[in-house]
Amino acid sequence: MKSKRTKVAHKNLLVTILSFLLFTYAHSQDSPVALKDLDYHFSVARKYQNQDNIEKALQAIQKATEYAEKNEDEKGLIDCFHHYAFLYLKLNNVDRSKFYWERTKVLLKDIAYPYGSSENKYLEAIYLYLDKNNFQAEEKLSEAKRLSNDRNLLNRIALTQANINFQKTNFLKASRYYNALIVNSDIYEKDYFSTQGYLGLAKINSLDNPEDCIKYCLEALPLARKNEFIKELLEANSLLSTAYEDIGDYNSSLRANKDLIKIKDSLYAAINVKAKERTANDIHIEGLEEDVKNLVKKNLEQEQSITRSESTNIVAFAILVIISLLAVSLYRNNQIKIKTNNLLQKTNTELEIAKDKAVKAMEAKTNFLSTVSHELRTPLYAVTGLTNLLLEENPTQSQKDHLKSLKFSGDYLLNFINDILQVNKIDAQKLETLQIEFNLRKTIRDVIDSLQQSAKSNNTSLTLAYDKNMSRTHLGDPIKISQILINLIGNAIKFTKNGSVVVTVKELKRIEDICTIYFEVKDTGIGISEELQENIFDSFEQGSIQINREYGGTGLGLTIVKNLLGLFGSDINLESKKGVGSAFSFEIKLVCKDQNTDNPDDDFSPREFIFEGLHLLIVEDNKINQVITKKMLSKKGMTSDIANNGTEGVELTRINNYDAILMDIHMPGISGVEATIEIRKFNTEIPIIALTAISLDDSVENFYAAGCDDIVTKPFKPEYFYQKIGENIFNKKTT
Numbered sequence: 001m002k003s004k005r006t007k008v009a010h011k012n013l014l015v016t017i018l019s020f021l022l023f024t025y026a027h028s029q030d031s032p033v034a035l036k037d038l039d040y041h042f043s044v045a046r047k048y049q050n051q052d053n054i055e056k057a058l059q060a061i062q063k064a065t066e067y068a069e070k071n072e073d074e075k076g077l078i079d080c081f082h083h084y085a086f087l088y089l090k091l092n093n094v095d096r097s098k099f100y101w102e103r104t105k106v107l108l109k110d111i112a113y114p115y116g117s118s119e120n121k122y123l124e125a126i127y128l129y130l131d132k133n134n135f136q137a138e139e140k141l142s143e144a145k146r147l148s149n150d151r152n153l154l155n156r157i158a159l160t161q162a163n164i165n166f167q168k169t170n171f172l173k174a175s176r177y178y179n180a181l182i183v184n185s186d187i188y189e190k191d192y193f194s195t196q197g198y199l200g201l202a203k204i205n206s207l208d209n210p211e212d213c214i215k216y217c218l219e220a221l222p223l224a225r226k227n228e229f230i231k232e233l234l235e236a237n238s239l240l241s242t243a244y245e246d247i248g249d250y251n252s253s254l255r256a257n258k259d260l261i262k263i264k265d266s267l268y269a270a271i272n273v274k275a276k277e278r279t280a281n282d283i284h285i286e287g288l289e290e291d292v293k294n295l296v297k298k299n300l301e302q303e304q305s306i307t308r309s310e311s312t313n314i315v316a317f318a319i320l321v322i323i324s325l326l327a328v329s330l331y332r333n334n335q336i337k338i339k340t341n342n343l344l345q346k347t348n349t350e351l352e353i354a355k356d357k358a359v360k361a362m363e364a365k366t367n368f369l370s371t372v373s374h375e376l377r378t379p380l381y382a383v384t385g386l387t388n389l390l391l392e393e394n395p396t397q398s399q400k401d402h403l404k405s406l407k408f409s410g411d412y413l414l415n416f417i418n419d420i421l422q423v424n425k426i427d428a429q430k431l432e433t434l435q436i437e438f439n440l441r442k443t444i445r446d447v448i449d450s451l452q453q454s455a456k457s458n459n460t461s462l463t464l465a466y467d468k469n470m471s472r473t474h475l476g477d478p479i480k481i482s483q484i485l486i487n488l489i490g491n492a493i494k495f496t497k498n499g500s501v502v503v504t505v506k507e508l509k510r511i512e513d514i515c516t517i518y519f520e521v522k523d524t525g526i527g528i529s530e531e532l533q534e535n536i537f538d539s540f541e542q543g544s545i546q547i548n549r550e551y552g553g554t555g556l557g558l559t560i561v562k563n564l565l566g567l568f569g570s571d572i573n574l575e576s577k578k579g580v581g582s583a584f585s586f587e588i589k590l591v592c593k594d595q596n597t598d599n600p601d602d603d604f605s606p607r608e609f610i611f612e613g614l615h616l617l618i619v620e621d622n623k624i625n626q627v628i629t630k631k632m633l634s635k636k637g638m639t640s641d642i643a644n645n646g647t648e649g650v651e652l653t654r655i656n657n658y659d660a661i662l663m664d665i666h667m668p669g670i671s672g673v674e675a676t677i678e679i680r681k682f683n684t685e686i687p688i689i690a691l692t693a694i695s696l697d698d699s700v701e702n703f704y705a706a707g708c709d710d711i712v713t714k715p716f717k718p719e720y721f722y723q724k725i726g727e728n729i730f731n732k733k734t735t
Helices: 002-024 038-050 054-070 074-090 094-108 114-130 134-147 151-167 171-182 190-205 210-227 230-246 250-264 267-286 289-311 313-325 327-391 397-427 440-457 478-494 545-551 557-567 623-635 646-655 672-682 700-706 718-734
Strands: 436-438 461-466 474-476 500-511 514-523 573-577 581-592 615-619 639-643 660-664 688-692 710-713
Touching: 038 054, 038 074, 054 074, 074 094, 074 114, 094 114, 114 134, 114 151, 134 151, 151 171, 151 190, 151 700, 171 190, 171 672, 190 210, 190 230, 210 230, 230 250, 327 397, 327 623, 436 440, 440 461, 440 478, 440 500, 478 500, 478 514, 478 557, 478 581, 557 581, 615 623, 615 646, 623 639, 639 646, 646 660, 646 672, 660 672, 660 718, 672 688, 672 700, 688 718, 700 710, 710 718
Parallel strands: 461 500, 615 639, 615 660, 660 688, 688 710
Antiparallel strands: 436 474, 474 581, 500 514, 514 581, 573 581
């Protein structure tokens, strides 16, 4: 009788657990693991999600999850759960979306993953926005932006900020975000964000400006049709129908209405809406079958255990007698344990307090170094700029010697500031690798060209040995590759006099479209002894005080190289012999976009530009910087106008014709980013070059997303400044 009651109780428990799992558990684990990698499945999921085909999007994420679990990739699993959360939001199933979001919060407690934490904050902001808690939502979006500078995530955040401001009826601010989305440079969802930007502006203008509403809808429709954005097609035609009716164009309104009805009557609207909900639930429930089987197995084992327990009661009683005899001894041991635990708890509390103080000290150090390095750039721009101008005005020999010393000191201080800012960004986890198309050979050639003058000063030859059979176009992060090479080649030149520096780049292997590229910087300089090689990559470590006094430098270059290579999952290798030379090498995996073809453009060389007759606009609030920049332009025969702030810059651009705009970013009133967005509304062709002292919180991705064509960091070398102006004016005219 007892056994029967036990079985009934177990069955009831099993039913309860099954019901709980059906409403709370996750995805299927029965399908075979996909052969593709995570990025491929995420790309497929994004495509179907934007087409509102949630069924196929869920299937893609299901395969990605299996791949991440098989490879024990915790970060990949976090990304998969975030995708699930977004997809269930598309199905208006907020509870299930929050279930996956909660799972990522638990996983993120045990792993340092800035991008995952940023996406988690972004999801929380969306939940708050759906509950109309707009202020709290905007706070979470700001936290998300501080954690990651991923371009795709920043565009999604910008879209959410636009929608929040639209919901708050702050249409001016919403328009800025929608305009920024229209000119986005996202590598995954460029057309999707542009479509959302046009539709957002259309919705704003539908209230009192039907003509502009029609204009933006007609921009959105081709993008939506090309990419099969069904939901956006419905919205655009609905807005067009109403807007045409408002201006009295009833024939066009009727056509838009017919298109709207046709889409609604299509297979997607009539059948697939229910099918995708059913399939989503199928996928969700499929994954529970194995868990239920495991629970049944455990339930049977538990039932058998109960049966066995009855036969062990007698043995347990005998053991209890023996345990009683040991009670006194155990009591004494327990007292000792309690005292020890109290001591450990006190020690742990002290350690927690010390840890909090250390974290706060680190944050204070980071903010201090960021502020100091940023603020030093503005006066340093005046020092280096005026020094260069004075050197070109035929000074006396004694004055020239003093000016050269001043220029050397300014350049040294600039390099020191750049190194500190770079290390500070690495310590604050503000760096992540980009994924953009670039020409690797041109990137390396630009670095070598910029260092040729330093090599000549040391009577050292600087050459490049480049594998001509490599692809011409790669997908990766050219900025960080340039930073790595600048530090390694600059070091090699500094410690090599009357010798040679050879940069070797070749392809080691290729698997499908993934290429392993080998880089080596070899010099005939002073070399590094074996006992010093172990610590050479530590911060502020140059081997010895004598080397620091003779050659100068901060000792941060190799530390930066090591940390940047860590972002690529790579290590730096060193082979060196004192008095003979050194060879630094590393490998980086890049996506190869195409095979190399013979092209004369591959032999890059600095181009000579004729600047006479050009007329530029300088947008700068600092009076000394205005004078220096204007003087540098006039040296090359260029004329210029000056705008003291972003608002003046927008107005002058509206009424005058300029060949280019030099835009400062940090200004009172509207910033350079906001001014660029406003200019791009009425002029999309004029080159805009950002001149800025980049700080810790600045993201170059935001500058490009706003519409800047290029970025020059202040203070800069004159030759680099002129080269950027020429490239952006004359190259743009020839394309």
